[in-house]
Amino acid sequence: MPIYEYYCDDCKKPFEVFVRSISAPVTPVCPACGGRHVEKEATAASAIGLSNAASSASCAPSG
DSSP: OOEEEEEETTTOOEEEEEOSOTTSOOOOOOTTTOOOOEEEOOOHHHHHHHHHHHHHHHTSOOO
């Protein structure tokens, strides 16, 4: 059950959306202004996950 971070283009505020299922469609609405012009933010957890995946592949033994 992931939590996604979004940024509202209308009021310029960040907010989070809790999703019960990864397969469920998400239509985020800004809780501050009700705006639907939002952008999904890159989170630190996803950036760390990508970083660890790349570094673990480079640490694999050769041969």
